[in-house]
Amino acid sequence: MSSPRRKFKDRFASRLVQVGFLVVVLLLWYLATTRWGVNKLLLPNPLNVWDQLADVIRKGEYLNDLRITLTELAVAFVISTVSGTLLGYAISRSPYLIKVFEPLFAGIYSIPIILFLPLYVLFFGLGPASKIALGTTISFFPVVLSTIAGFGNVDKVLVTAARSMGASDYQLFRFVLVPAALPVILSGLRMGFTVALLSVIGSETIASLAGLGHRIVNLAENMDMARMFAYIVFVIAIAASLNTVVSVLEARGRRQR
Amino acid sequence: MDGAAAAFSVILPDRALRIENLGMTQAAIPDAAIRVRNVSHQFGEVGEARHVRALLNTSLDIARGELLCLIGPSGCGKSTLLNVMGGLFTPTTGAVTVGTTPVHGPMPHDIAFIFQESALFPWNTIFENMILGMTFQGVPKSEREDRARRALEAVGLDEFAAHYPSQLSGGMRQRAALARALSLETQILLMDEPFGALDEQTRMVLGEDLSVLLSRSKKTIVFVTHSLGEAVFLADRVAVFSARPGTIKEVITVDEPHPRKPEFMTSAKFHRLRDQLYGLLHEEIRKSMSQSAKPKRAYEDQAKGDS
Numbered sequence: 001m002s003s004p005r006r007k008f009k010d011r012f013a014s015r016l017v018q019v020g021f022l023v024v025v026l027l028l029w030y031l032a033t034t035r036w037g038v039n040k041l042l043l044p045n046p047l048n049v050w051d052q053l054a055d056v057i058r059k060g061e062y063l064n065d066l067r068i069t070l071t072e073l074a075v076a077f078v079i080s081t082v083s084g085t086l087l088g089y090a091i092s093r094s095p096y097l098i099k100v101f102e103p104l105f106a107g108i109y110s111i112p113i114i115l116f117l118p119l120y121v122l123f124f125g126l127g128p129a130s131k132i133a134l135g136t137t138i139s140f141f142p143v144v145l146s147t148i149a150g151f152g153n154v155d156k157v158l159v160t161a162a163r164s165m166g167a168s169d170y171q172l173f174r175f176v177l178v179p180a181a182l183p184v185i186l187s188g189l190r191m192g193f194t195v196a197l198l199s200v201i202g203s204e205t206i207a208s209l210a211g212l213g214h215r216i217v218n219l220a221e222n223m224d225m226a227r228m229f230a231y232i233v234f235v236i237a238i239a240a241s242l243n244t245v246v247s248v249l250e251a252r253g254r255r256q257r
Numbered sequence: 258m259d260g261a262a263a264a265f266s267v268i269l270p271d272r273a274l275r276i277e278n279l280g281m282t283q284a285a286i287p288d289a290a291i292r293v294r295n296v297s298h299q300f301g302e303v304g305e306a307r308h309v310r311a312l313l314n315t316s317l318d319i320a321r322g323e324l325l326c327l328i329g330p331s332g333c334g335k336s337t338l339l340n341v342m343g344g345l346f347t348p349t350t351g352a353v354t355v356g357t358t359p360v361h362g363p364m365p366h367d368i369a370f371i372f373q374e375s376a377l378f379p380w381n382t383i384f385e386n387m388i389l390g391m392t393f394q395g396v397p398k399s400e401r402e403d404r405a406r407r408a409l410e411a412v413g414l415d416e417f418a419a420h421y422p423s424q425l426s427g428g429m430r431q432r433a434a435l436a437r438a439l440s441l442e443t444q445i446l447l448m449d450e451p452f453g454a455l456d457e458q459t460r461m462v463l464g465e466d467l468s469v470l471l472s473r474s475k476k477t478i479v480f481v482t483h484s485l486g487e488a489v490f491l492a493d494r495v496a497v498f499s500a501r502p503g504t505i506k507e508v509i510t511v512d513e514p515h516p517r518k519p520e521f522m523t524s525a526k527f528h529r530l531r532d533q534l535y536g537l538l539h540e541e542i543r544k545s546m547s548q549s550a551k552p553k554r555a556y557e558d559q560a561k562g563d564s
């Protein structure tokens with residue numbers, strides 16, 4: 001009976017530890033800059049960073065870079081989701097194709113594809129196209145692999161049972177295959193989203209004309225450390241909220257199958 | 258219970274009459290519910306590693322309204338035969354007819370399956386499982402809820418309609434699977450070790466319920482089991498399989514009206530039939546064990562040759 005309350009207590013306790021950890025890190029950061037004399041060029045004062053962040057947000061200076069980064073991310077994620085799920089479903093229909101492509105994709109997924117960024121830049125230029133292409137490539141693999149696994153491992157008894165009751169191809173897909181595969185596919189999509197975000201921002205910091213990653217590197221090159229940190233905090237906040245949204249969508253998708 | 262008793266008295270003469278006709282092993286039955294003719298089935302091609310001859314030239318008629326048990330050594334082809342009867346496998350050779358229709362695929366309006374694992378969709382509640390089965394079969398939307406409720410009441414699970422399969426015990430899951438099959442209102446039920454994963458006591462109680470249900474509904478049931486007691490308790494006839502490649506070795510008639518009472522299990526007749534079955538099976542199980550021991554012997558021979 002006291003189990004919901006107990007759960008709440010546990011959650012509250014672990015949140016407390018997490019917040020405490022962040023507070024300690026901030027405190028150490030503050031002490032390092034004010035008491036222990038760490039060079040401002042290496043580590044700016046957190047209060048300074050806070051002021052800069054407020055300035056960035058008030059002026060709306062981030063808007064253009066944010067728009068570019070998010071557009072790159074969205075396009076890359078949509079392309080890899082559509083192509084990954086369609087191709088994954090097609091492959092999952094044949095044990096032979098699974099045997100051929102699953103190890104192949106898993107192998108490619110395990111190499112650091114970001115190493116090919118120079119090639120992508122040569123082919124697609126310094127603009128958003130190369131970020132989209134790289135983000136798509138990198139996020140395609142978790143999506144296609146989880147789709148193959150999801151549709152490929154549906155319990156055969158359930159399929160046989162549905163067939164014996166007269167399920168049509170469409171009904172089998174809609175009421176058996178999709179609900180059975182959905183949890184695996186959704187966690188693949190979440191992973192795909194995370195790696196797409198990482199590779200878009202990562203490649204912006206290496207070679208680009210605009211975007212949040214570009215802005216951060218630019219500030220670093222101009223030694224404007226406080227503002228650079230302000231942008232880093234900003235990107236972390238954006239990434240955290242996006243990941244929260246995706247996790248919530250995933251959980252909701254799991255429930256409503 | 259009144260209804261059951263009434264149905265019982267109606268069914269009894271009919272049953273007695275039929276059983277006289279069935280004295281002979283594997284005799285052809287006029288107007289059979291299911292006819293299996295010279296069915297052989299193999300998996301894989303000759304020479305392939307996974308090649309198995311599962312069924313060999315099996316013929317069997319199942320009368321309307323009877324409960325026939327299939328019993329035999331593990332791996333002899335009982336499930337294969339059941340799947341062939343239901344149109345889930347196409348046999349390598351031979352033919353099956355249901356009524357007058359040759360079987361070429363699933364026949365959802367005539368045949369419902371119950372599998373060893375309950376095969377309920379785990380992401381749907383028990384009630385949703387019932388509705389979905391009827392949706393697949395093509396029952397009009399307006400009838401589904403009513404039929405689902407009635408079938409759940411028949412197996413005593415009406416209070417668990419909103420539960421998910423994982424929230425039920427194994428026995429309850431099998432009852433839910435039985436309810437789903439009943440809601441399809443087919444004349445034929447094919448049950449593959451439906452109570453196989455349950456403990457002996459639960460299994461016996463579910464068997465008693467099934468016996469009552471059967472006497473009410475006049476359904477034709479083919480029931481695969483490994484339990485001698487279950488076979489004698491439930492069946493009008495028991496078909497004993499030979500070791501692989503499986504074929505029917507003998508058919509035993511259990512001349513005892515449904516619904517059967519637990520007392521039947523302690524009767525002399527029950528024990529005589531059970532012992533007879535055991536005698537028939539024992540031989541085949543020995544054979545099937547020596548089959549699976551063959552590779553080992555080959556290995557020993559090879560070892561001798563080497564030394």
Ligand SMILES: Nc1ncnc2c1ncn2[C@@H]1O[C@H](COP(=O)(O)OP(=O)(O)OP(=O)(O)O)[C@@H](O)[C@H]1O
Pocket residue numbers: 300301307309310311329330331332333334335336337338501
């Ligand atoms: N899909 C399949 N592919 C290849 N071989 C199969 C397949 N299904 C069954 N077999 C083989 O066919 C034989 C008969 O299998 P079946 O499942 O009909 O046996 P069974 O009598 O139901 O056994 P049990 O009592 O253990 O359930 C077995 O030897 C099995 O290895």
Ligand SMILES: [Mg+2]
Pocket residue numbers: 335336337449
């Ligand atoms: Mg079997």
